[in-house]
Amino acid sequence: MMTQTAIRPRRSVLYMPGSNARALEKAKTLDVDALILDLEDAVAPDAKEMARAQVRDAVAGGGYGHREVVIRINGLGTSWGVDDLSMAIAAAPDAILVPKVSTSADLERVAHRLNGARVPARVEIWAMMETPLAMLNAREIASAASNPETRLGCFVMGTNDLAKETGARLVPGRMPMTPWLMTCVAAARAYGIDIIDGVYNELDDAAGLEAECAQGADMGMNGKTLIHPKQVAPCNTAFSPAPAEVDWARRIIAEFEREENADKGAIQVEGRMVERLHAEMGARLVAISDAIAARAS
Structure with a gap:
């Protein structure tokens, strides 16, 4: 791939x-x-x-x-x-x-x-x-x-x-x-x-x-x-990421970046179970959102 x-x-x-x-x-x-x-x-x-x-x-x-x-x-x-x-x-x-x-x-x-x-x-x-x-x-x-x-x-x-x-x-x-x-x-x-x-x-x-x-x-x-x-x-x-989706993605990414979660494949974020793949998906969403924001500015 x-x-x-x-x-x-x-x-x-x-x-x-x-x-x-x-x-x-x-x-x-x-x-x-x-x-x-x-x-x-x-x-x-x-x-x-x-x-x-x-x-x-x-x-x-x-x-x-x-x-x-x-x-x-x-x-x-x-x-x-x-x-x-x-x-x-x-x-x-x-x-x-x-x-x-x-x-x-x-x-x-x-x-x-x-x-x-x-x-x-x-x-x-x-x-x-x-x-x-x-x-x-x-x-x-x-x-x-x-x-x-x-x-x-x-x-x-x-x-x-x-x-x-x-x-x-x-x-x-x-x-x-x-x-x-x-x-x-x-x-x-x-x-x-x-x-x-x-x-x-x-x-x-x-x-x-x-x-x-x-x-x-x-x-x-x-x-x-x-x-x-x-x-x-x-x-x-x-085709623009919704603000709520971007905010949620940033929270997932931040939680997986915590030292205590570095080796975990799944964690709880605000009462919801999320997997590391959600952080990876969120990273792309955030990158697109940031690129759109940069273009607008």
Whole structure:
């Protein structure tokens, strides 16, 4: 099992069309944790080259502050993918998002290009999990993180494409998707990478968005991909640790740090039996909370 990737909030991950220069500029002002500057689904074929140039200039120009900047390229099997990857390698964003990943070999091909170009190690590869083969191969794909040279740092669920490819309906509660979502959560956690939930398509259904964000958080997702800035605030709320949870985690950690509890696997804290694993879980919760607080300040 891999060591958990560096803790950083990835509650809200907003897709921004690379062909929309105004959106790329507006993104610098949004209270979002990460931005996916998209060259794939959000860009029409006749705008691909223009979008590539705009994304290149946007990343080079900077100004995105604390926000992680991710470039989603077109698949390498398309007529745009190789040029997209070459641009992304030169731009060196925080991550490059690879679509239609079905095996770890898809990631290794991209990583080989990055490593050959001596791209800084801080640049991660993120994998879109959106095909039937990806669901069957989730463990094998996640295991690529065992090799640091592969740079795999995150799964991104592509629920729209998954529905298209499988025929599964996108219904409230996402019952048809649940086995695949949880399989990918388990695979991501087994190899110490983050996982971001798929988008919610109904822009005017605030209650539905809140419910799906809460579901994703309950599943163990780190955050959710979004398609509109108005979805950011409820998403940040849903994936932020509750103050009461953080306070309880700090108390558990403090008790296990007492000298008399150093060798104990389980103790009582305020009348409740807790195990050392709860302290370990609490440490991650506190780290995320502290990172969010630092960002806010």
